[in-house]
Amino acid sequence: MNTVIPPPAPPSIPVVGRTERFPVRRVFCIGRNYADHAKEMGASVDTANPMFFTKPADALVTDGADVPYPSATNDLHHEVEMVVALGCGGTDLTVEQAARIVWGYGIGLDLTRRDLQAQAKAKGAPWDVAKAFDHSAPVSAIVPATDYIPDATTPIALTVNGERRQSATLADMVLDVPHILSALSRLFELKAGDIVYTGTPAGVAALHRGDRFVATLGDVVTLEGRVS
Template structure:
């Protein structure tokens, strides 16, 4: 066995209701502009020809309940509440039925975003990595197996900051359904267990500050929580 020069911080594994073992994170894909109202509040439109994606580094993910410092390099840090899905079987070039069968579990997630850096990237046609792939930029709650959650229909999705509601919508407002997302993405990647997909955020995103407590929920799933402290 090859030895390494140093160890790496462990990537978190997501608890799953009813399971004694946790779900290890291999890759994190995120769907952009999957709610028309959110696209409009960001000054854009939904691409209705196909979904599109950005990624987050698994080592930058944290579990619900994390307490993190306000991130460096931004003065406009935003919350985005999302439904996450976890892949449970290999899937490649799949149709919608096969894609649906490959979904193992669902959970609540936060896609935290340095919005000012995202705008700079947009203005200069640069990648979004500094804006989206920040340390603690994906916050993941315990998941529920897809068979126990049932169909993704019109479940309420919401987010609060210090108890005040900021985002309030339903999963029925997603432009691309979960099976369409998995099917489409599987034509570009060999999706496999360990792949987590964040499916986009509804309208109502906004800034958070040191001292804020961010909570979010989706009907039928365990809630997600993040607390922010002073910057380092």
């Protein structure tokens, strides 16, 4: 296909133990999926109507690259989240069907311009500028589900400059992965290459230039980075 400008390189994520990379189609996120985080944000949890939003695929930061501090904010917050990568998809999936579409797992940060989010909330406006900005989705390498499947006892954690900021287990999620994907498939047609950020526990706080962070999923998946 001839194009009038050079097409951008498709986003992709490294895969643990392989030279091939995971190509990314879309980035979905679920909000308020840990009750303690919803409480600290002054919000309630509605299990019947999960809250989803998206980020552009080119917002991903991979391969341990530095995360540039974004413009237009003085209150950048971290939200550590397990990430699932889909090997296939579908619409109106049952929970059982949804459990079978996961290709692999990672750990990531849903970075948020908290001051812009608060302004949007106050106006009843969309959150796009608070969530979907450039470099807002650092993510680790993906571990294939054939090699590792986290369970309810698996811990998720984030340290910043050696200080523990967020810590929980996956049992603390309001909706587990199959229920998240089933609900999401009623709103979008899921496809191979989609990734889903699955929500954050309590303890969100500010990041500053020069901060170093380490996010972990169990003792298998790690994301290390620096805010520049």
